[in-house]
Amino acid sequence: MLNVEQISKSYGPVHALREVSIEVRPNEVVGLIGENGAGKSTLMRVLAGTVRPDSGRILIDGTSVSLRDSRHANACGIAMVFQEQSLLLNMSVAENIHLAQEGEFMRLGLLDRRRMNEVARAHLARVGLDVDPRTKAGELTFAARQMVELAKALALEQRTTAPLTIFLDEPTSVLESRDIAILFDRMRSLKSRASFIFVSHRLDEVLEISDRVYVLKDGAVVAERPAAEATVPELHAMMVGRALHSGYYREDRQGVPGAEPVLEARQLTVRGAFESVDLTLRRGEVLGVAGVIGSGREELMRTLFGFLPQTGGTLKVNGQEVVLRSPTQAVAAGIGYIPRERRVEGLVMDLSVAVNMTLANLDVAMTHNMIDHGRERTIADDWIRRLHIRTPSAAQVCRNLSGGNQQKIVLARWLTAKSRILILDHPTRGLDVGAKSEVYDLIRDLSAQGVGIILTSDTLEETIGLCHTILVMRDGMITGRLDAPAEAKPSQVAVLEHMV
């Protein structure tokens, strides 16, 4: 029903897409995998109508269409659910679902808000989400928003006779495993209504949900497989061009943490988020915090970096009691933070690599209280070399770099700041396999250098794989503390039972 034929698109010398052909059959889920820069997002933009291909054509039920813009793409039955949460937080769920499609609710030139809400409620019901369509999107959880986006995409079927294809761009990257299960469940039940193109970095998920899988590499399709016949290592190999070796999380390099504590929390409390949390982070230890959304772990992480002021308990850094009222104080105390929202909190996108690296500790780049641009440059170049950051130069603006490289720059910043404690808030979110493994290596290096690391991650597997110790939180309390030595990693089940 939807055929992409021989699509090519290049920006200057870079070939984003090379004669890509993809077929989406009725009622099936097509998996689309590939590293960052493999051309996934460009392909999506082509289908969304926001980018015109240089050559090739798009067929819908055999008839060729040239998509003018996103509106037109919708009319042709192609809906997008973006990796970026693309809901307007200041508007109600119903308004979001019907955005730019209010036509059907106009009566005598006026919007019929009641009907708008009713219809929205129906759409929400279809994705099994029970929220008042009048609530503002900003008040929903990430998971709920994802569902709203799905509902928004589905709402299309009312408006178009064309068969519906929903393009899901890494919908799971911001979801908890529990929510992912729900999402997949919905997708399966919706297959009767629409076809899906499912993009993800998590190969296991792709295999779980897809019927067929396309592998993109360097802008070209390198393979197409029925999911049933494919395996994760195989796909990974095709995608990265190298085999997925054992010890994915570098368990072999997991050292033994030192004895002395670098960070101690006693009865740490933030009212309304979590209560009396005790934790001890030792030198060189990787401490994982697991828990579903709402368990308080997000807030715990942000509290440890001074975003949320603690309302009770004590916090000690290297034995010194500290009160962190702002990130400034946290940095002063030698704590570093790699945020979940890289593009917003991680980097100043329009400033250069070098500037971003020295942002947290400008002193290293200063000679008698003046910024020494030469010195700053050498520092930056040094990190670029040591962390294998792929960038034209240290003067390059971060916006143009891939997620993995951006993440390394954030890391480099804290290394420059000589932080002895690092808080990694979903450090591999949105990174492709290659970038991920590099980050894993870095984490091992850091812990080997005695840096204490507190980590939360999108997948339990990752948490278990990387950490020495795992704290499990539920309803704002610590409900479990498991050791995870390299040789005897606990099972996911073992962790899960503390979570729910």
Added chain:
Amino acid sequence: MDSPPQMPELPARARVSALTTGDGRGAGRPSWLKRRLAGMAPLLVLVALCILLGILSPSFFSFRNLVWGVANQAAIPLILAMGATFVILMGSIDLSIEGILCVGAMIVALLCANDTNTNNFGWLGPLFALLACTALGLVSGLVHVGLRIPSFMATLGMWFVGLGIGTVILGGTAVRVLDPRVRAMAFLRIGYFPMAVWVAAAVFVLALLIERRTRFGRYVYAIGGGEDIAKLSGVPVARTRILAFTLAGFFTGIAAVLASAQLGQANTTIADGRLFMTITAVVVGGTALTGGWGGVVNSLVGTLTVVVLANGMVLLGISPYVHETVQGLMIIAAVALSVRRGARLVIK
């Protein structure tokens, strides 16, 4: 342009608040009640101010003052604020108010019976004034969107242009309006209220309908909430932006007609000081200059707050030497009490 583009990013504003309010019952997120109260804050400020004045000056709550001292004086600022609201909701700003208002008033005066020329087109005067102001608003919009110039500068330019036109044609004279029908538009009393108040009320209802019950209204919020998302969802951003500025021009036109009718004359200084008062009113009402949050109801509250403040200073006979100081302090207090708390928004 030699690397493939990536997905557009959410505006920082949206993302940051997503961080703090997104995660279930996040600590950064105030309770339902708190949020409702925060929404009410501007109104509470207004009520408090009124009570205070009522205590200090018995004549404040006198029916006469409420009608002539408050309602009648609020008419023109309210209409201006209605136009400004939509522009500000988009995160833009319209500085051309004074220029456009000046042109409008001038046209009214020169086309209907006046003491400078022999024209006497009666109703056509106000009509043409409306058309002209709407057209000027349209120009602001086209310049802003078409030339891709920040609205701040585009409308700043239009401000000068408008005043310039006024100066050229009036040549500095004050033109008196002699047409009784035009004067009636401000003074004719229906019920207890003068026409100006009814007009303002009508404009308010109109603006409310536009905000709540039209596509344009939705789109304005969408653009304010995140222009790139809106674009991707197929919102006609350019058209909406232009329309918003045109609408602002239209409302300014109505204000211009009322102003010339009320004063019985038009001159190039008729609009002096209107701009900052209008924007202050909108912000005091709790509409964010960054766009997306607030609305015409907020602007109504804000306008009343500002007008009551001015009215109160006269009622209390505060010395003109300290007017500006008192006003400044009161406005700081008002806004400080009514800004959106909770989510750490980037405030610029």
Added chain:
Amino acid sequence: MAKTDMVGMAPGAALSRVRPFTPVLLLVLLLLGIGIVEPGFLRAKDLSVVLSDASVLFVMATGMTLVIMLGGIDLSVQAGASFASMVVAELLPSLGYAAFPLTVLIGLAVGICSGFVHVKLRIPSFIATLATGGIMTGLSLLMEEGRSVALLDTGRHEVRWITGSIFGFPNVILIAAILAAGGMFVQRYTRFGRYSAAIGAGEPAAHAAGISVDRYKIMAFGLSGACAAFGGVLLAARLSSGSPDLASQLLLPTIAAVVVGGTAITGGIGNIGLTVVGTLIVSIVRIGMTFVGVDIFAQQIVFGGALILAVFVTIDRSKIAIIK
């Protein structure tokens, strides 16, 4: 976002290479244009007149630049300058030369207050500074019941360092030049400059990098206040008296000067070098109109049009994600 825009305006790619120079280019064209119509304009003597008249505007625009870089705006500069002119006129007789630094310090303090109101009370700078400006106007009215204060002969002697000239070269231009150099230095070589750039371009990221955003914002407003005050001092010296509305009407030209230079009103992009050019463009358009003899009835229209045109040419859209 930036990139998609670029894709949209593919031919503009070439344009974006000359972007950095467009403001200067515009300035040169402007000079030539006026020079052709009115050759007298380009005489060194007349240019020095133009420059010294532009210098006060520039001093105020410098402070404004720092604030706009952070994405804020300072509407209190004209009130601040007028206030300062009163203060310095009042203080000169009793304090002599000490009056100058003291006035600037007062300006700094007032600016810090504006910043504090904006940052700590979380009031949009547009309104916060509007209000603090009103307060300052009130104060300068109270000082002499609204009257202006003339500098006495002694005072006029003490402001020679501003009004005088070296080899026929007006000091005030030198002063402005020094300030410009200082400003550029601050922006390029100091913590403050670096951090305000970061805050302007991405406040949340700057915050998460441990930069105390609030502090630097307040500093920016403080400096803006100081610059405004200094501008007021220069004005008082040139007009040898202070008055509560001495700098009235200077606000819009100041903002125009900053933005016409190419600094983004939304913050992040820009620097004082651009403001130098912007100031020159604005004042040359203004004085040029008189020189060329544009009919005064039309001058405002021309000025408004010129503003729009200048901004159209100078702003670098490739860096502005969304044009609001």
Added chain:
Amino acid sequence: MAIDHEMFRAAVHRRRFLAGTAALGAGVAAGALPRYARADSPPMLVTSIRSLSNPYHAVWKVGADAFAKQTGLAHVTLVTEGNSEKGISDINAMIAKTNGHMVLNVDPNNTPDARPIVEACAKAGVYVVTWWNKPADLHPWNFNPHYISHIEFDGASSGAYIADELFKAMGNEGGFVAIGGIISDSASIDRRRGMLAALKKNPNISLLDWQTADWQSQKAFDIMSSWLTRFGPKIKGVWAANDDMGTGALEALRSQGLAGQVPVVGIDGIKAAVEAVKAGEFVCTVTSDPYWQGGIGLSMGLEASQGKFDPAKEPRIHREFNATTVKITRANVDTYIKTEVDSHPQIDWTNLWNRVASPISYS
């Protein structure tokens, strides 16, 4: 800033209205000036005023143009738009442009502006006349011969005069309200001083409240509305520092059906006020004559530059003086309208000193 937004006699008829529009054409065409003035050619006439957005200065320009037409010399008008810097730099630009071969008639935007302007003129050999605003310690005789005269109109006496007329109309008893102009404006300050002085002489009259409306009728309208609710019938009269505010207040009264019952006074004699006097809604208004001001200043400069008289030899009363004002009351309003509003006064520009009234007193 002298008269700031004062609305002076709106003596603009259709003729001039059209002329104004035509001026736009000329303006857009730009450069309607002789390119360069040689030393032997007659000097260029230059007028510098606040803006054309108020009738007072609009009429001023008309007078200046009339004089220029009569002499057949080129005339340029500069406006400060309330911006001292702009005003001064424009004048500097003109001096540079004409190589100092010009005469200047200037209404400085602000008291301080006078000094740099005069100094620049003296330096360049430009004959200059200033109006309304100058620092007290700046005197024409310190800049012989180029600084010819500084002329003002005694604001205090005007303020006092209209106050007295108002009190008479009130029957010398009861309360009245007063509206001032821009608070820091010298004219505003003087007129208020005069009003207060008059008040002292009338023990039975009380000043209910004094507020400022920045010369604007709109603000006066709002303030008056609030006053009416605050004082109601206690208001027996309205004193306004200029006619524009006066008419604003009058409209507020009209909206309450009080026009004509509560007497109003103002200064400037703008057309609206003159007609209000005729209608009995205004008691009186006072006018200096901007038409005359616009011409006479240039005339002084021209004659001096042509050596017809030597300013240095003139008595001091000719170098610094208050000029006479015209008082418009019920008594003379009809004739005034006939001679001044509906037609143009024929003025003998060569009679330089016939309106010298009194020396300027520095309080």
